[in-house]
Amino acid sequence: MNMNEYISSGILESYVLDVATPEEMKEVEMYASMHPEIKLELEAIEKAMHSYATEHSITPPPQLKDKILAQIAAETSNSSPAKEPVTRSMNEGASSNSRFSTWSIAASLLFLISATFAIYYGVQNGQLNSSINKMQQANTALSDSVKALASNMDQIHNDMAIMQDTAYKVVKLKGLKISPESKAMVCWSPADKKVYVEIDKLPSAPSGMQYQLWAIVDGKPVSEGMLTAGNGLHHMRDVEHAQAFAISLEKAGGSETPKGDIYVMGAI
Amino acid sequence: MVASLKSGDQAAIGFLYDNYSAALFGVIVRIVETHPPSPSDRENAEDVLQDVFVKIWRNISSYDPSKGKLYTWLINIARNTAIDSLRVKDHKLKSKIQSIDNSVRSINRQYSVSIHPDHIGLKTLVDKMKPEHKQLIDKLYFEGYTQEEAAEELKIPLGTVKTRARTAISQLRELFIEKDTTLK
Numbered sequence: 001m002n003m004n005e006y007i008s009s010g011i012l013e014s015y016v017l018d019v020a021t022p023e024e025m026k027e028v029e030m031y032a033s034m035h036p037e038i039k040l041e042l043e044a045i046e047k048a049m050h051s052y053a054t055e056h057s058i059t060p061p062p063q064l065k066d067k068i069l070a071q072i073a074a075e076t077s078n079s080s081p082a083k084e085p086v087t088r089s090m091n092e093g094a095s096s097n098s099r100f101s102t103w104s105i106a107a108s109l110l111f112l113i114s115a116t117f118a119i120y121y122g123v124q125n126g127q128l129n130s131s132i133n134k135m136q137q138a139n140t141a142l143s144d145s146v147k148a149l150a151s152n153m154d155q156i157h158n159d160m161a162i163m164q165d166t167a168y169k170v171v172k173l174k175g176l177k178i179s180p181e182s183k184a185m186v187c188w189s190p191a192d193k194k195v196y197v198e199i200d201k202l203p204s205a206p207s208g209m210q211y212q213l214w215a216i217v218d219g220k221p222v223s224e225g226m227l228t229a230g231n232g233l234h235h236m237r238d239v240e241h242a243q244a245f246a247i248s249l250e251k252a253g254g255s256e257t258p259k260g261d262i263y264v265m266g267a268i
Numbered sequence: 269m270v271a272s273l274k275s276g277d278q279a280a281i282g283f284l285y286d287n288y289s290a291a292l293f294g295v296i297v298r299i300v301e302t303h304p305p306s307p308s309d310r311e312n313a314e315d316v317l318q319d320v321f322v323k324i325w326r327n328i329s330s331y332d333p334s335k336g337k338l339y340t341w342l343i344n345i346a347r348n349t350a351i352d353s354l355r356v357k358d359h360k361l362k363s364k365i366q367s368i369d370n371s372v373r374s375i376n377r378q379y380s381v382s383i384h385p386d387h388i389g390l391k392t393l394v395d396k397m398k399p400e401h402k403q404l405i406d407k408l409y410f411e412g413y414t415q416e417e418a419a420e421e422l423k424i425p426l427g428t429v430k431t432r433a434r435t436a437i438s439q440l441r442e443l444f445i446e447k448d449t450t451l452k
Contacts, residue, residue: 010434017408018344019415048441050339057290058297068321111329
């Protein structure tokens with residue numbers, strides 16, 4: 001069979017919507033296991049329907065979660081999980097909608113037996129291990145975020161010191177026609193020649209492209225280096241006599257003279 | 269995730285709840301809602317959600333990842349449990365025994381669910397769908413109609429149901445891809 005024709009017949013949609021006949025379901029599952037393109041198409045349909053369901057979400061009342069988890073916990077301590085009908089399509093028996101074969105029923109029974117053993121002997125151990133794991137993960141995550149915060153604070157302190165230092169001139173770079181929303185700021189000290197730049201807003205550079213900072217010295221652009229991602233002030237090349245600063249979009253690695261569009265510019 | 273659920277990890281069901289309960293609740297509310305709406309609708313929906321999670325917990329071993337995504341399996345359980353709850357309620361109300369198949373469908377008609385954008389929240393994306401596409405998808409995906417029933421209800425040929433469902437989902441896929449790209 002031509003797989004494109006099969007895909008466009010609408011049967012995969014019926015499968016995901018749970019409205020296909022049992023025969024159709026088996027057929028779809030068989031084709032999906034044999035043809036990757038069918039599996040991909042199925043996954044794309046599922047993804048769209050999941051997004052659709054997510055768009056229609058309604059958050060249940062907050063106290064419901066505890067109630068439900070408590071009920072499940074009570075079930076677990078009273079008895080091992082037992083099987084019961086889940087969905088019509090899965091459990092109405094072979095005559096109508098079943099996706100089960102004899103083999104899968106046998107497999108389920110086997111699973112049930114082994115699950116019962118596992119639950120009797122393994123459940124407490126498993127729960128303990130999993131809570132230890134979760135706590136360790138939480139601990140690592142917490143210490144990572146503390147480190148990140150500390151390093152952010154350092155950066156902010158340094159940036160503040162520069163911005164408050166009266167030796168530095170603050171030059172605001174405003175967006176040009178190509179991107180009026182863009183803005184950036186340069187702090188430049190004529191005395192010790194240091195240059196720092198901060199990006200407030202710039203469109204993200206397309207792949208293979210990079211933003212480059214220029215100082216305009218006696219009417220000529222002098223490269224101040226390439227801009228890297230990240231918040232706060234970035235230290236750039238020293239410059240002695242600058243009249244303006246500008247940022248242009250260049251090929252990755254930069255150009256000797258600006259060749260790309262200039263996004264922001266500010267005179268001192 | 270599925271493995272830890274299958275091994276009986278209760279923390280995993282909490283995680284599952286955090287991630288899927290709102291989507292499942294959205295489906296359930298649309299099915300159990302009566303017309304005109306009654307204050308007990310929400311309560312019923314909450315009871316159904318509870319049943320749904322207990323069923324998930326009990327039956328996770330029958331979930332087969334090779335046959336579809338977990339999300340699809342969960343939505344199917346939510347939809348079917350909600351429809352079953354209407355059936356039970358109907359028996360109580362009428363104390364009348366009907367064949368299961370008939371009653372599910374007749375109840376479904378009685379409680380027939382329409383679209384209520386006010387309680388669904390912002391629908392800008394989904395509103396871009398053609399109304400006849402959205403209507404069909406809602407009937408099939410959220411309300412558990414069969415294709416035959418949808419054909420009858422919407423007064424269109426069965427063949428049109430199949431092709432329209434495909435067109436509708438293709439449109440949805442485009443909309444969501446568009447959304448993903450704008451977010452990037």
